[in-house]
Amino acid sequence: MAEHSNGGRTALVIGGGLAGMLAVTALTGHVDTVTVVERDRYPHGRAFRKGVPQARHLHILLSGGRHALEELLPGTVAALTEAGARNLYLPRDLLTRTPAGWQRRFDERRHPTLSVTRPVLDAVVRERALRAAAGSPTRVEVLEATEVIGLTGNADRVTGVRIRARDGAAGARAERELPAGLVVDASGRGSRTPQWYAALGRPAPEEETVDSGLAYATRMHRPEDPDAAPDVGVNVPGRPGCPRGAAYVPVEDGNWLLTLSGVRGHHPPTDPAGFTAFTATVGDPYVHELLARAEPLTPVHGFRDTCNRRRRFERPGALPEGLLVLGDAGCTFNPVYGQGMSVAALGALAVRGTPAARGGPRPGVAAEAQRAVARAADTAWLAAVGADRPYADGDGARAGLGERLGTWYLDRLTVRAAIDPVVGAAFRDVVCLTAPPARLVTPRVLLRTVLLPRRPALPAPPAVVEPL
Ligand SMILES: Cc1cc2nc3c(=O)[nH]c(=O)nc-3n(C[C@H](O)[C@H](O)[C@H](O)COP(=O)(O)OP(=O)(O)OC[C@H]3O[C@@H](n4cnc5c(N)ncnc54)[C@H](O)[C@@H]3O)c2cc1C
Structure with a gap:
């Protein structure tokens, strides 16, 4: 210097x-x-x-970032937990609705994430x-x-x-x-x-x-009966047939944040009634049902530059x-x-x-x-960018053959990851930023992704945690 x-x-x-x-x-x-x-x-x-x-x-702070934060500033994860941050292991503690159905809740414990307000x-x-x-x-x-x-x-x-x-x-x-x-x-x-x-x-x-044109709308809630609320987060991401999503996660002080999202033409409203109504139009009614038993604590806030x-x-x-x-x-x-x-x-x-x-x-x-x-x-x-390219327009929408092949493979892998512990572990390692994308094309993962037939995931949010 x-x-x-x-x-x-x-x-x-x-x-x-x-x-x-x-x-x-x-x-x-x-x-x-x-x-x-x-x-x-x-x-x-x-x-x-x-x-x-x-x-x-x-x-959400993914496990890759959580490890990096802890390495930079040892003791910070404990301090955040002390301040009320919720430790959510993926996939056990985040019920996720994939395009093929609900993801199985493997008790994998490789990816602890933190859920806390900024x-x-x-x-x-x-x-x-x-x-x-x-x-x-x-x-x-x-x-x-x-x-x-x-x-x-x-x-x-x-x-x-x-x-x-x-x-x-x-x-x-x-x-x-x-x-x-x-x-x-x-x-x-x-x-x-x-x-x-x-x-x-x-x-x-x-x-x-690469701009998918996604917009966010968020509101803080508190479950009317905390004992009856699930102890885990819920994620219903948008998908090509239904590009509207909802994520409802616990944060500090017994509160829950609900963030709704949608690409162009599907932006979530920022008026309270429209916001609630939107939750009934995402890919699964579960979040809408939970919302009926929660009290809103804040106005709805929007965000568009994504x-x-x-x-x-x-x-x-x-x-x-x-x-x-x-x-x-x-x-x-x-x-x-x-x-x-x-x-x-x-x-x-x-x-x-x-x-x-x-x-x-x-x-x-x-x-x-x-x-x-x-x-x-x-x-x-x-x-x-691989995930967003299908939604982007203009220059950002043009993908080369390699990227299109990658998107095809990734689509298939995402479906498999919801039901298969081996493919799921590799998928989470990469999306949680603890392993490079090469982890997705190891022979074991590749064979299970390409050769095994497509199978639906679970029909409803799973209550049961599955041991590995
Ligand atoms: C809607 C939304 C949801 C998100 N959700 C997640 C999530 O779930 N997980 C995740 O990991 N990331 C998420 N992100 C991304 C995350 O917010 C950012 O990656 C993160 O804040 C980046 O930190 P930063 O310090 O670079 O920028 P910021 O946190 O934005 O901080 C920038 C700072 O610079 C200051 N500043 C700006 N200009 C000047 C200037 N000219 N002079 C002096 N000071 C200046 C600002 O006041 C501010 O304090 C989300 C982003 C958005 C938009």
Whole structure:
């Protein structure tokens, strides 16, 4: 990492959300100072804030992300559980309606996921990341209510950022520059780095998008009789014949989040009556029945920008020295696959293993870290765009022969995974981001997927857990 003029090794993180705090963790102990610039002022307690609008919606942390989070910040899973996060093992604790019927509940225990609201998750991670840094030689400063409005430097090297305070007296709100040896963009899906490139005299990075046009609508509920409510989540994803879905999961404080989703022409309504009526039109009536015995606690919140978008900062020449892009700022996913937070954690873990985190002025260290971040996103990207391509229009809809073959195989595999423990385990390893896609084409999985006849899954939500 380039040395700052004061002789120290300095890093600056744009955005103090999940990826930003995990970037702090990846750099802790390796650099002298990290400055986090966060547009919002953090709320007191574990409350919703404006800078993370998606936080109103259901968020599941997959086992791949959970392992990465725990490796970065040991003890965080226990702290989240203490804060009320629910541990849901897949497939045992998430009743899932696949296109072929209900998935069998194998007692597999390979994939523990966490179900918790984002305000709680973000607050716990932030507290622990800052506490870990406080016990290290790295000094961390967080500038709240301060916005990054541009990058400084030139086409070859980023040397810092331009910032502006968002509140305070007019003088305090004047624009100023903050120099840094390494700038990490963790500003989320609204990142302006591609636009800021123009001011540096660089072309924007290449961008790939596949947009299924999915919209979300979410409302928090509480079962009228908690003892009568299932102790597990319910997932009825949309499918080609019925592209409307519902996911109803327990979170902290005995509450349940219900998120409805639908592609173009099937967007879930955000008025209460329409929202409830929509639950009767998804692929199975079970969620609708459960809702009749639950009380709504919040208004319905909608969300529409669910495009899969990947900016190719890792490609040769796409990144100036001194810049790294992490989390949604580099790659966003259709949220229905529950991958974004896990990819942010896997990316931060990958950064921690590179020379960029360990400092050192060698040219190319940020580019090397960016390639590691990109590799950490590959499996999630392939899974999301493969599944979404049939719904996308325009350029994003054109798939090559390889991808079409992949989609055919994956369709068949998904059906098999619902009833077959061997295929199911491989499927979950990949979608939970603990194994690469090659796991889906091992001889055993391939033979069971292609040669065994298609069979229906279960006709109703299974009450019984099946031992392996
Ligand atoms: C509806 C929905 C549901 C989702 N469900 C899941 C799920 O189930 N599981 C899952 O793993 N992922 C899910 N995701 C994805 C997940 O929300 C993101 O992947 C995750 O929040 C990425 O973290 P981040 O830190 O990159 O961005 P964010 O969490 O969005 O944080 C960005 C931060 O940067 C700050 N910021 C922005 N611009 C500036 C600036 N110019 N200057 C200073 N600060 C700035 C913001 O205030 C914010 O604090 C979902 C996404 C959506 C949209």
